[in-house]
Amino acid sequence: MSEELQVLQTVRLKGRPTTDQIAAACGLDSEAVDRVLRVQAEAGRCTRTHGRHALAPAGRDRLRQLLAAERAGLDQSALARAYEDFVAYNTALKSLVTDWQLVDGTTVNDHSDAAYDAGIVERLTQLHTAFREPLAHLAGLAPRLGRYPRRLSDALAKVRAGDHGWLARPLIDSYHTVWFELHEELLGLTGRERVHEAAAGRAG
Template sequence: MDEIRVLQTARLKGRPRGADLAPATGLTADEVQVIVERHFAAGHLEPARDRVKLTAQGRARLDVLLADERERIDQEALMSAYHEFEAFNGEFKQLITDWQLIDGSQPNDHSDAEYDNRIVERLTDLHERFRPLLHQITGIASRLAVYPGRFASALHKVRCGDHSWMARPLADSYHTVWFELHEELIGLAGLSRAAEAAAGRAE
C-alpha cells in the first residue's frame, strides 16, 4: 500500500517536491525516501531538480496496482458513497466560485473581510457535514485514510487567517485535497474524468 500511495501522489500532484510526499501520503519522510529511491532504481520515478516525476513505466506500474485495488473494494458501497459525494461536490464547487468571484462575475480581491469570512464559515459547515461520508469512504478504501487529516489541516490554516489554504494551487489547500479525493473516487469506481466532466460532475 505504501508503494501505491507514493506513486499515486506523484501522479496526482504532477511533479511534487520530495517534502510534499510525506504529508500527502501519511508516511514519514524517511519511509518516503526509501520508496522513492527504490522507484528511481526501477525507473518508475525520476528526479526533476528538487521534485519527482512519474515515468511511463511508473504509470504502467501504478495502473496495475490501482486495478488490483479496485478488485478488492466493495464497488456497490463505493458507488453509493460516490453518489452522496456528488451533492457535496456541487456545493463545494459553488463555494470555490463564490470565493473567487463576487456575484459570479467580479473577481474577489479579498479586501472585504466580512465576505471572505462568510465563505470560510460555509466551508467549515460543509466540512462538518462531509466528515461522516468521508469516514465512510475511508472505511471502504483504507488507503484514503490520510484524507481526513489533510482536510482538517487545510481548514485549520484557513480558519487561523491564512486564506491561501482555501484554494492555492501546488499546495495541500482545501481545494487541492478535494480535487485529489475526487480523482481517487473516480479511479476507484473505474470511471473517467472525461466522462464525469461531460456529465457535469467533475471540477
C-alpha cells in the same frame, strides 16, 4: 497498505512533488518515501529533477496495475453509492470556490470585503462538518483514503486562522487541492473518467 501504491499515486496526483510533499500527503516519514522512490528509480519508474519527482511511463504502468489490484479487493457497489453521495458535496464545494473567486459570478473577488469572505469561510466550515461522516465511510471502504480527513481538517484550520490562501490556492495542500485529489481518487476507485464526469457537470 502498500507504500509503493501510496507514493506512486501521490506523485501522479501532484505532478512533480518533493519528497517532503509526498511524505506529508501519504502520512509516511521522508526516509520511507525515499526508500520507495529509490526502488522505483532503479526500476525506471520514477525520475528526479531538482529535488522533484515524476512518473516515467513504466511508473504509470506499474501504478495502473496496483490500482487495478486495489479496486479488485473493494466493495464496488458500496463505493458507487458512496460516490453518488459525494457528488452533492462536490457540487457545494465547487459553488463555494466560485463564490470565493468571483463576487456575483462576474467580479473578481479582491478580498476587500471581510464580511463576504467570512461568510464563505463559514460555509466551508459547515460543509466540512457535514462531510465528516461520509468521508469516514469512504475511508472505511477504501483504507488508503484514511489520510484525507486530517488533510482537509489541517487546511480548514489554516483558513479559519486567517491564512485564506489555504482555501483554494494551487500548488499547496489547500482545501481545494486536497479535495481535488480526493475526487481523483474516487474516480479511479470507481472506474470513472474525469472527462465523463465533467461532461455531466460533476467534475471539480
